[in-house]
Amino acid sequence: MRPILLKTLKILALQGGTRHSVHISSTELAMKLKISQQSASRHIIDLEKKDYIQKKYAQGGQIVNINEKGIAILRKEFTEYGLIFGTEKNVKMVGTLETGLGEGGYYISKEGYMEQFNKKLKWEPYKGTFNLRLDDNEVPKIEAMKAAEGILIEGFEEEGRTFGKAWVFKCTLENKGKIIENCAIISPKRTHYKKVVEIISPVFLRKELNVNDGAEFKISIDLGDS
Amino acid sequence: MRPILLKTLKILALQGGTRHSVHISSTELAMKLKISQQSASRHIIDLEKKDYIQKKYAQGGQIVNINEKGIAILRKEFTEYGLIFGTEKNVKMVGTLETGLGEGGYYISKEGYMEQFNKKLKWEPYKGTFNLRLDDNEVPKIEAMKAAEGILIEGFEEEGRTFGKAWVFKCTLENKGKIIENCAIISPKRTHYKKVVEIISPVFLRKELNVNDGAEFKISIDLGDS
DNA sequence: ATTACTATAGTGCGAGTAA
DNA sequence: TTTACTCGCACTATAGTAA
Numbered sequence: 336m337r338p339i340l341l342k343t344l345k346i347l348a349l350q351g352g353t354r355h356s357v358h359i360s361s362t363e364l365a366m367k368l369k370i371s372q373q374s375a376s377r378h379i380i381d382l383e384k385k386d387y388i389q390k391k392y393a394q395g396g397q398i399v400n401i402n403e404k405g406i407a408i409l410r411k412e413f414t415e416y417g418l419i420f421g422t423e424k425n426v427k428m429v430g431t432l433e434t435g436l437g438e439g440g441y442y443i444s445k446e447g448y449m450e451q452f453n454k455k456l457k458w459e460p461y462k463g464t465f466n467l468r469l470d471d472n473e474v475p476k477i478e479a480m481k482a483a484e485g486i487l488i489e490g491f492e493e494e495g496r497t498f499g500k501a502w503v504f505k506c507t508l509e510n511k512g513k514i515i516e517n518c519a520i521i522s523p524k525r526t527h528y529k530k531v532v533e534i535i536s537p538v539f540l541r542k543e544l545n546v547n548d549g550a551e552f553k554i555s556i557d558l559g560d561s
Numbered sequence: 562m563r564p565i566l567l568k569t570l571k572i573l574a575l576q577g578g579t580r581h582s583v584h585i586s587s588t589e590l591a592m593k594l595k596i597s598q599q600s601a602s603r604h605i606i607d608l609e610k611k612d613y614i615q616k617k618y619a620q621g622g623q624i625v626n627i628n629e630k631g632i633a634i635l636r637k638e639f640t641e642y643g644l645i646f647g648t649e650k651n652v653k654m655v656g657t658l659e660t661g662l663g664e665g666g667y668y669i670s671k672e673g674y675m676e677q678f679n680k681k682l683k684w685e686p687y688k689g690t691f692n693l694r695l696d697d698n699e700v701p702k703i704e705a706m707k708a709a710e711g712i713l714i715e716g717f718e719e720e721g722r723t724f725g726k727a728w729v730f731k732c733t734l735e736n737k738g739k740i741i742e743n744c745a746i747i748s749p750k751r752t753h754y755k756k757v758v759e760i761i762s763p764v765f766l767r768k769e770l771n772v773n774d775g776a777e778f779k780i781s782i783d784l785g786d787s
Numbered sequence: 788a789t790t791a792c793t794a795t796a797g798t799g800c801g802a803g804t805a806a
Numbered sequence: 807t808t809t810a811c812t813c814g815c816a817c818t819a820t821a822g823t824a825a
Contacts, residue, residue, distance in 0.1 A: 338564030339799095348645040349701050350752045351708030357752075361809065366754050367701070371801045376810055395808070413642035419574040420639055475575050475593075482577030526576045526583075528592055565818095587790065597820050602791055621788060 336385075336408060343368060343378040344387055344401065348409050352388075352401040360396035411472065418479035426480050426556040430467030430532065432541075433548050439464030439533045443521065445498060447491035452535070455486050456503065458517055460535035465518075467552055468531050478526045480504060483558055488521075499523055508534065509553040510544055520556065562611075562634060569594060569604045570613055570627065574635050578614075578627040586622035637698065644705035650784050652706050656693030656758065658767075658776040665690030665759045669747065671724055673717035678761070681712050682729065684743055686761035691744075693778055694757050704752050706730060709784055714747075725749055734760065735779040736770055746782065 346367050350357040365375035379399070382388045387405035390397050401409075417423030440463035442448065453459050469477060485502035492498070503519040518536045522529075532554070540546070572593050576583040591601035605625070608614045613631035616623050627635075643649030666689035668674065679685050695703060711728035718724070729745045744762045748755075758780070766772070 338568045342564045345641065345645070346701070349641060349705040349708065351705075353645055354708075357708075359752075360807090363754060367704075373801055373803095373810075374799080377799090380810080392809075397809080409642065409645060413639075413646055415571065415575060416635065416639035416642055419571070419579055419635060475572070478593075479575040479577075482575065482580070482583075526585075528589060586788085588788095599791075599821080600819055603819085606791080618790075623790080 336387075337381075339368075340378055340382055340385075340387070341408070341412070343375070344382060344405055344409060345412075347388065347399055347401060348405075352399060353406050353409065356398045356400045358393060358396055358398055363396070415475055415479065418476065418483070421483070424558050426476055426554075426558065428469055428473045428476060428554045428556075430469045430473075430552050430554055431548075432546060432550040432552065433466050433468050433531070435464060435466040435531070435533065437463075439466070439521075442498065443535060445493065447493060447498060448488060448501075451488045452503075455488070456505070456517075456519060458537045460519075460537060461539045463539065464521070464533040464535060465540045466531050466533055467554065471530065474528070474530060477532060478528075480556055480558065481522055481524075481526050485522075485525075486519075503535070504556050504558075506534070506554055506556040508536075508540075509555070510546060510550060513544065515540065515544070520554075562613075563607075565594075566604055566608055566611075566613070567634070567638070569601070570608060570631055570635060571638075573614065573625055573627060574631075578625060579632050579635065582624045582626045584619060584622055584624055589622070641701055641705065644702065644709070647709065652702055652780075652782040652784065654695055654699045654702060654780045654782075656695045656699075656778050656780055657774075658772060658778065659692050659694050659757070659774050661690060661692040661757070661759065663689075665692070665747075668724065669761060671717075671719065673719060673724060674714060674727075677714045678729075681714070682731070682743075682745060684763045686745075686763060687765045689765065690747070690759040690761060691766045692757050692759055693780065697756065700754070700756060703746075703758060704754075706782055706784065707748055707750075707752050711748075711751075712745075729761070730782050730784075732760070732780055732782040734762075734766075735781070736772060736776060739770065741766065741770070746780075 347357055350359060361376040361379060362372045365372045368375055379390060383390055386402055388402055389400045414423055443460055444462040449459060485504045488501045488503055490498050490500040501521055501523045503521050506518050506520055508515045508518050518534050520532045521535055573583055576585060587602040587605060588598045591598045594601055605616060609616055612628055614628055615626045640649055669686055670688040675685060711730045714727045714729055716724050716726040727747055727749045728751060729747050732744050732746055734741045734744050744760050746758045747761050
């Protein structure tokens with residue numbers, strides 16, 4: 336979505352558009368946006384074309400209603416600002432199971448990491464990672480989460496090789512109504528553009544849950560618990 | 562501020578930029594914004610020129626810090642989204658006293674309004690309004706507040722003339738540390754582009770406080786109390 | 788690797804105006 | 807009064823590239 340359309344949608348929402356219909360002329364909207372009447376009109380048309388709003392003509396302006404899709408995008412913004420200012424304490428995301436390269440399992444099974452997991456998570460992970468691919472627009476959320484506090488897992492040296500530090504975030508997973516506590520997202524970098532998160536857990540999740548690639552999971556990260 | 566710059570600033574904030582410095586290359590930022598590296602670089606330069614951020618070069622990217630001014634604009638956005646979703650229960654604004662046209666006093670002193678003020682506010686206003694000019698960027702806040710609930714003052718007919726309905730919002734004012742309870746903003750329209758709010762109060766505020774045009778007031782509106 | 792300049796391509800803005 | 811079209815121009819983004 337173009338930034339100017341988001342701004343337009345926000346102005347409509349500030350007039351109460353998420354709660355009831357808004358009566359506003361393109362001239363008035365233009366003033367609020369500090370753009371021309373023509374551009375305001377175009378933005379309204381664009382928003383309707385993209386199904387963010389509905390409109391109909393009325394005496395001296397138009398009646399605008401914000402659709403579910405529009406409310407959803409505004410709520411996403413609100414959540415992201417909540418993450419910025421640390422008021423959002425629980426991050427929920429949806430991810431799809433996929434097969435990784437197996438590298439994750441190699442790394443986490445190193446004793447230098449395992450002893451820290453035992454100490455800091457109070458459980459020992461199964462020696463493999465569970466890879467969940469996030470939806471494209473979840474990425475800012477996971478990055479914000481990573482930018483916030485997490486549990487630091489120190490790096491170490493072994494046989495002349497360096498194993499870098501990592502951060503873990505306690506979370507729970509949910510699949511078909513079944514909730515798995517004691518999971519954690521592990522990430523080698525604080526913030527890094529990546530659509531896949533690697534999950535560790537005391538149990539072999541694929542077997543425990545009998546799931547295959549493509550299975551959908553709800554991920555819930557409690558930021559207050561890190 | 563251009564919408565694209567706000568979006569850029571938000572991305573930086575989501576990397577933790579409001580809490581600590583962020584190490585990010587223009588290429589990585591460009592990916593997150595889904596624009597070219599060149600544009601991302603330009604936006605970073607623009608943000609720094611306008612004092613929203615500070616940056617310095619580092620190995621493999623740049624180190625960005627968000628300034629007070631940048632944090633302020635992000636917080637304003639957050640507040641506005643809070644108003645949209647009704648989580649912001651208290652709206653605070655700053656306004657400057659100015660002399661109105663005296664019309665407000667004429668209208669509110671009509672018996673048809675006065676009896677409603679007595680009943681709905683539990684006090685009778687002084688027969689004049691106290692006009693506070695808001696800062697330009699406070700306008701969306703006041704409009705969002707007006708879009709939310711308020712106390713409805715019904716219109717009426719008198720000698721063939723129509724006196725329209727209005728909304729009042731209980732508030733308190735603060736000037737030089739002195740707090741005046743029992744004030745209310747009165748507005749003839751739910752949402753209307755206007756930089757001046759008219760305040761009513763049981764007392765003649767100019768005399769009570771010994772203030773003149775230009776005096777600064779903090780306005781605090783409790784939306785849960787309407 | 789980076790950042791960020793110049794030059795060009797492309798998009799979006801607003802003036803004018805019709806309906 | 808509205809909304810919203812066409813069209814020209816200006817601004818913005820990106821490609822190419824230097825440092």
